[in-house]
Amino acid sequence: MTREFPLTARGVARLQTLTDTAASLFLDQGYGAVSLDMLIARAGGSRRNIYQHFGGKEGLFIEVVTRLCEEQGQPLRDLDIEGDEIGEALTAFGHKVLEIVLQPRTLALHRLMIAEGQRFPALSQAILRSGHEAGVKTLAEWLRNRRCILRTDLTPEILAEQFVSLLITGPQLRALVGRESLPLSSAEIARLVRETVSAFLHGALKGGKSPDA
Incomplete structure (x- = not known):
């Protein structure tokens, strides 16, 4: 953000409306399809204000995605894995993670990461850190x-990377391409988590024996 002067309360409210509207547009349509004229028509303001505060469309996009990363990452950083019994703890963790990653806004941010990865590699990496990697870090600790x-x-x-990937990859990919009806029912989430925990703790071989046993 390029602004170097204080805003009035009214100015802060207008800026919040602008960034909220920009977030919705970028998540829904991507960077390339959103024009400043489209944004101004919905949120008000002027090109002068956008350039004054953000330096243009690219600066606004960077500001918006940075905020979205913080919004996405906070619930994952705040996850409290309860209990000492590993099966119960992984089950509770799995439920929370699936609920977060399958939210429409989280999925839209994931699509944005893929679509704009070449144009904004640093932002795409920030999305990855605030989402998937934040969940892995919490579980690893x-x-x-x-x-x-x-x-x-x-x-x-x-181990944490394997568990999180095993849990979310299928449901997330199906949701991203529209093959998963959302929101998932409580029973479906419970089934996905139960099967993931079982496969993670006991493996795919009968009796859960390792190949070297």
């Missing part, structure tokens, strides 16, 4: 305190 019951040849970070 919890697993690190339970190393005594985990495999010693895999780090908590690898």
